[in-house]
Amino acid sequence: MSMSFAEIVEQRQGGSVAVSAGVIPAIKLSTKNLSFFYGETQALFEVTIDIPARNVTALIGPSGCGKSTFLRTLNRMNDIIEGTRHTGTVWLEGADIHDKRVDVVALRKRVGMVFQKSTPFPKSIFDNIAYGPRIAGEKRKKVLAEIVESCLKRAALWDEVSNRLKESALSLSGGQQQRLCIARSLATDPEVLLMDEPASALDPASTARIEDLIFELKENYTIVIVTHNMQQAARVSDSTGFFFQGQLIEMGSTLNVFRRPKEQATEDYITGRFG
Amino acid sequence: MSEQSQPVPHQSDEQSTVNGLQRTNASRSKQRIGVAFEFACRMSTWFSVAVLVVLLAGLIWKSWGWLDADFLTNFDSRHPGEAGIWAGIWGSVWLMFFTMLFSVPIGIGAAIYLEEYAPPTRLTRFIQINLSNLAGVPSIVYGILGLTTFVRMFGAFGANQKVLAISLGFGNLRIPLPLDRTVLSAALTLSLLIMPVVIVAAQEALRAVPGSIRHGSFALGATKWQTIRHQVLPASLPGILTGVILAVSRAIGETAPLLMVGAFMFVTSTPGGIQNPVDLLTNPQGVLDAPFEPFTAIPIQILNWVQHHKHEFEHVAAAGIIVLLVVLLVMNASAVLLRNRYQSKVRW
Numbered sequence: 001m002s003m004s005f006a007e008i009v010e011q012r013q014g015g016s017v018a019v020s021a022g023v024i025p026a027i028k029l030s031t032k033n034l035s036f037f038y039g040e041t042q043a044l045f046e047v048t049i050d051i052p053a054r055n056v057t058a059l060i061g062p063s064g065c066g067k068s069t070f071l072r073t074l075n076r077m078n079d080i081i082e083g084t085r086h087t088g089t090v091w092l093e094g095a096d097i098h099d100k101r102v103d104v105v106a107l108r109k110r111v112g113m114v115f116q117k118s119t120p121f122p123k124s125i126f127d128n129i130a131y132g133p134r135i136a137g138e139k140r141k142k143v144l145a146e147i148v149e150s151c152l153k154r155a156a157l158w159d160e161v162s163n164r165l166k167e168s169a170l171s172l173s174g175g176q177q178q179r180l181c182i183a184r185s186l187a188t189d190p191e192v193l194l195m196d197e198p199a200s201a202l203d204p205a206s207t208a209r210i211e212d213l214i215f216e217l218k219e220n221y222t223i224v225i226v227t228h229n230m231q232q233a234a235r236v237s238d239s240t241g242f243f244f245q246g247q248l249i250e251m252g253s254t255l256n257v258f259r260r261p262k263e264q265a266t267e268d269y270i271t272g273r274f275g
Numbered sequence: 276m277s278e279q280s281q282p283v284p285h286q287s288d289e290q291s292t293v294n295g296l297q298r299t300n301a302s303r304s305k306q307r308i309g310v311a312f313e314f315a316c317r318m319s320t321w322f323s324v325a326v327l328v329v330l331l332a333g334l335i336w337k338s339w340g341w342l343d344a345d346f347l348t349n350f351d352s353r354h355p356g357e358a359g360i361w362a363g364i365w366g367s368v369w370l371m372f373f374t375m376l377f378s379v380p381i382g383i384g385a386a387i388y389l390e391e392y393a394p395p396t397r398l399t400r401f402i403q404i405n406l407s408n409l410a411g412v413p414s415i416v417y418g419i420l421g422l423t424t425f426v427r428m429f430g431a432f433g434a435n436q437k438v439l440a441i442s443l444g445f446g447n448l449r450i451p452l453p454l455d456r457t458v459l460s461a462a463l464t465l466s467l468l469i470m471p472v473v474i475v476a477a478q479e480a481l482r483a484v485p486g487s488i489r490h491g492s493f494a495l496g497a498t499k500w501q502t503i504r505h506q507v508l509p510a511s512l513p514g515i516l517t518g519v520i521l522a523v524s525r526a527i528g529e530t531a532p533l534l535m536v537g538a539f540m541f542v543t544s545t546p547g548g549i550q551n552p553v554d555l556l557t558n559p560q561g562v563l564d565a566p567f568e569p570f571t572a573i574p575i576q577i578l579n580w581v582q583h584h585k586h587e588f589e590h591v592a593a594a595g596i597i598v599l600l601v602v603l604l605v606m607n608a609s610a611v612l613l614r615n616r617y618q619s620k621v622r623w
Contacts, residue, residue, distance in 0.1 A: 080493060082395065109496035119487040122510055132495040135505065181491070188496055 005270060006259035008234040025052035028192060028222040029074060029111075034088035036069055036078065043069045045246045046088065051239075056214060056223045058237030058254065060230055062269065066246040067226045071194050074224065075111035076104050092192070109136065112185035116197040118177035120169035120184075125161055128169045128180060132188035147187050155183035156213050175206025182213065193217065195225040199232065211236050230270060234258055242266045334600075337593035346594050350543040351576060355587035358580070360595050365545035366458070366538070366570040367527055367602070373462030373566060374469065374526050379519055381466075382473030386515075389474070390481040391503055409471035418535025421464025426536050428453035446560040451567055456537030458546050459566040464536050465529065469522040476518020480511040513617030520610040524603050530574040540579040542571040573599045 029051040036044035044066045051057050059067040072078045073090060076097060090097045097107055109132070121128050129148040130138075138144060148165065152158040157179045161172070169180055178198060185193060195214070199207040214223055214236045227233050233240055234254060241251040242265070250257060250266045261267040349359025393399040423429060432452050441448040454460045484507050492502040547565030549555060555562055573595060580592035 075494065077490065077494060080490070105496045105498055108494055113494035115487065115490065115494075117487060119485075119491040121488060121491065121506055131492070131497075131505070135495070135497045135501045184491075185495065 004258075005230055005234040006255065008231060009255045009258055012235060025055055027051065028053035029090070029092055029224070031070075031073075031090045032088055034070070034073060034086060034090060036066075036073055036086045037084060038081070039083045043246055044073070044086075047248045049241060049248055049251055051222065051224060053222045054218055054220070055238040056218045056225060056236050058233035058240045059224065059226045059243060060228070060233050060240060060269075061243035061249075063228065065243040067241075067243040068196050070243065070248075071196055071224060071226050072113075074192070074194055075108050075113055077108075077113060079104065109188045110190055111192040111194060112188060112190035114178070114181050114185055114193065114195045114198050116200055118174060118181050118201070120172070120177050120180055122168065122170060124166050125169050125172070125180065126165040129184050129187050132184065136188065151183040151186045154186055154217070155179045156209065156216075157183055173206075175202050175209060178202060178206070178210060179213065182210075182217075186217075190221065192222045192224065195223065197226055197228065200228065207232070230258075242269065244269070334593050334596055337590050338597050341590040342594035342597055346591070347598070351541050351571075351579075355585060355591050358588070358591045360573060360576055360598055361550075362542040362545055362571050363573040363576040363595070364598070365549070366542070366572040366575075369458045369546050369565055369570065370462050370465060370572055371523055371527055373459060374465040375519065375523055377463060377466035378470045378473050378522070382470050382519070383477050383515060385470075386474045386477030386481060387503060387508075390478050391499070391507070406471050406474055410475060413531075414468055414529050415531040415535065417464055417468040418532030420467065421460060421532060421536045425454045425460040425463045426456060443563070446563045448563050449567060454567070456539070456569055457567045458570045461533055461536045461538060461570065461572075462566070464532050465526040468529065468532060469526045472522040472525065473519055476522065477511070477515045480514025480518065481507060483514060484510045513614055517610045517614045520606055520613070524606040524610075527572075527606070528574055528599060528603060530578055533572055533575055534578075538575045539569050539571050540575060542569065544568075546570050573602070 027050045030049060032048050034044055034047040035042060047066075047070060059071065061067050069078065073086060074097075078084050078086075086098070092107070092111065095102070121131060123131070126145075126148055129151050130144045133144060133147050138147075149158065149162075152161060157176060160176060161167075161180075164171075169177065172180060178201075182193075182195075182198070198214075199210045202210065211232065214225065217223060218238075225233075225237065237254045239252060240254040240257040242249045242257065242261075242263070244265050250261060250263045252262075257266065258270060261270060345357075346359045347364070348361050349357055350362050351360075352358040389399065389403065393402075430453075436455060437452045439450040439452055441450070451457065454463075488506050488510060489502055492506045493499075497505070546568045547558070547561035547563075549558060549561045549565060577592050577595040577599065580588040580595060583592075
C-alpha cells in the first residue's frame with residue numbers, strides 16, 4: 001500500500017476523471033449555510049455544498065468533525081433526536097426538505113440510508129427487504145417477491161441467499177447483513193443513498209464487495225458516503241468533501257482533493273499529519 | 276479453594292528466592308477474607324434452598340393421600356374427606372382471565388406511551404417514579420381501594436342494588452350496580468394491583484429493543500406508529516409476555532385484596548355454573564353471568580381450611596397449597612420457556 005491516494009484515483013479512473021470531461025453533472029442535493037445544533041453544542045457551521053446526481057460523493061474527516069451529522073440532516077434522521085435544531089437550507093432537486101408541507105416519510109423513501117452497524121430487523125431475509133414496500137402499502141405477494149429478488153440482485157446478495165429467504169436475517173454474516181441493509185434501502189426505490197461508514201465494521205473481503213457494489217449502484221443512484229478510510233474514498237468516490245470541526249473545508253473532484261488539495265488542513269489530514 | 280496455590284517446586288538450591296512474591300501476613304489475611312466471603316455466600320444460597328425443601332417435604336407429607344382426583348373436582352364440604360377445590364380453581368381461572376383482559380392492554384399501552392411518545396418532562400418523570408412506588412404498595416391497600424371503588428362504587432347507587440340489563444341476542448348481560456362482591460370487582464382490583472408491575476416490565480422490554488432497529492425502520496420511510504407496530508412491539512413481545520405472566524402469577528396467589536373485596540370462603544358453585552371448558556361454548560348465558568357472580572379462589576379456600584377448627588382440614592389445606600404451587604410453577608415455567616424460545620430467534 002505505498003500508492004498515494006491520488007494514484008489510487010488515477011489508476012481507477014484511467015485519467016478520465018469526470019471533471020476533466022467538462023460535463024457538469026446535475027445537482028441532486030444541495031445545502032446552503034446549514035448549521036446544526038445538539039442543544040447548545042454546534043456541530044455544523046454554515047455548510048454549503050452541492051452534491052452531483054448519479055455520482056459517489058465521499059465525506060471525509062477526523063472523528064467528530066460533523067460528517068455523520070451532516071449526512072443525517074440530508075434525510076432528516078436528526079429530527080428523531082430530542083433537543084436538536086438547524087439553521088440554513090437543504091434542497092433535494094430544488095425542493096426545501098424542511099418545508100412545512102414536506103412529508104418526512106416521503107422524503108426518507110426518496111433518500112435512503114445505510115448505517116455503520118448493519119441493522120437487520122429480527123425477521124426473515126424476505127421480510128427485511130419487503131418491509132419498506134409493505135409499510136408503503138404494497139400487499140401483492142407477487143410484486144413483493146419481485147422487489148425482493150431484484151433488490152437482492154442489485155445488492156449482489158441474491159446468489160448467496162436465494163434458497164434461504166425464509167431464514168432469519170440475523171443468520172447472515174456481517175458483510176452479508178450490510179449488503180442486506182443496502183438491498184433493503186433499495187426496496188423503497190430511492191434516488192439517493194446515504195451511507196454512514198458502511199464498511200467500517202467489516203473485514204477487507206466484505207469491504208471490497210461493498211465498494212464494488214457502490215461503484216455499480218452509482219449508475220442509478222446518487223450516493224453520499226461518509227468514511228474515515230481515505231483509501232476507500234479514493235477508490236469509490238467521484239467527488240470528495242473534507243469536514244473539519246463542523247465546517248466543510250474543501251469540496252471538489254476526488255482526484256483534485258487528493259492530488260492538489262487547496263487547503264492546508266486538507267493536505268495535513270490526507271498526508272496523515274493529524275486525524 | 277483453587278486460589279490456595281502451592282509454592283511451585285523449584286529444582287535449584289536453597290538460596291533461590293521468590294523475588295518479592297513470597298506470602299506475607301497481609302496477603303494471607305486477605306485470602307482468608309476471600310474464603311470466608313465465599314463461604315458466607317454459599318451458606319446463604321443453601322439456606323434458602325433448605326427452607327424450600329423443608330417446606331415442600333412438609334407439604335407433601337401432610338397432603339399425602341388427600342390430594343387426589345376427588346379433591347380437584349369436588350366442591351368444598353364440611354367433611355374433610357369430601358372437601359375439594361373445584362370452586363377455587365374455576366374462580367381463579369375467571370379472575371386470571373379478567374385480570375389479564377384489563378391489565379395487559381392498559382399496561383402495555385401505558386408502557387408504549389411512556390417509552391416511545393412521552394416527552395421527557397417533569398410530569399413524565401413524576402409518573403415514572405410513582406409507577407415504581409405503586410409496584411411496592413402492599414396488596415391490602417389495593418383491596419381497600421377495590422372495595423370502595425368497585426364493590427361499593429362510592430355508595431353512588433344508594434342502598435339498593437340496581438341491575439343494568441343488556442340483551443345481546445344469545446343472552447342477557449346483567450350488570451349489577453354497584454358491582455358488589457363479584458368476580459369482576461376482584462379482577463378489577465387485581466388488575467390495579469399488577470398494572471404497575473406490567474407497565475414497568477413492558478417498559479424494560481421496550482427499552483431493550485436497540486435504537487438501531489427504530490432508526491433502520493424510520494430510514495425506510497416508516498411512521499412512528501408503523502415502527503412501533505411492526506418492529507418494536509414484535510421484538511419486545513416475549514419480554515412483555517414474560518412480565519405479564521410473572522405479574523399474573525403474583526396476582527393468582529394474592530389473598531388479602533380478595534378478602535377485602537369479599538371473596539366467599541365457602542362456595543359450592545362455579546361462576547356462571549360453568550364447570551368444564553365445553554360449557555363455555557354451550558352455555559353463553561353462563562359465560563355472560565360469570566363475571567357478575569360471587570366467587571372463591573384457590574388461596575381463599577386454603578385460608579379457610581387453615582383456619583378451620585377441625586384438625587383434618589390441615590391436610591386439605593396442604594393439598595390446596597400444592598395445587599396452587601403447581602399452578603404457579605406451570606406459569607413461571609411457561610414464562611421461562613417463552614423467553615428462551617424467542618431469545619434464540621430474536622437477538623442482536
